[in-house]
Amino acid sequence: MAELFGILLTICGMVVFLVRIEQAAEGHWNVTPIVGAGxxxxGNQIVTTVLITYTVDCYPDEAGSIGVFVTFVRQTWGFVGPFWFPDMFESVGLANSAGIVVALLVAVSLILVAITHWRGHKMRGEMSGCM
Structure with missing residues (x-):
């Protein structure tokens, strides 16, 4: 359940960051966007740590591959994101793009983790060491 808290923390932080960075652009500098990013x-660290640990515990023989896969996904998003973030911020605005970020986090993270909690034991099958 810690990963669900981490996802909610990530959502909260991204909303604070995007809304406050737009408000900071209108006036004087303040620290709140950095607090939101923190x-x-x-939240991202909580989610990553819990889910990687869970996956390695379920599939200890695949621990190396799990680490490579997580790094691959992070690097892919880290590379692709900067190509479409500026267009999104320009067309939607910084504060309004928080809605897109929340929708992506709910659809790609929260729902998939909830499904894993609900049906994970069936998806893993009998060969897994996790209960």
Whole structure:
């Protein structure tokens, strides 16, 4: 259940970051966008740590491949994101793009983790060491 808390923390941090960065652009500088980024990073770290640990515990023979896969996904998003973020921010705005970020986090993270909690034991099958 810690990963669900981490996803909610990431959502909260991203909303704070995007809304406050747009508000900061209108006036003087403040620290709140950085605080939002820190909250999002903490949530992301919680989710990553819990899910990688869970996956390695379920499939200890595949531990190396799991690490490579997680790194591959992170690097892919880290590379692709900067190509479409500026267009999204320009067309939607920084604060409004928080809605897109929330929708992506709910669809790609929260729902999939909830499904894993609900049906994970069936998806893993009998060969897995996790209960």
């Amino acid at each position: 909250i999002a990073a903490a």
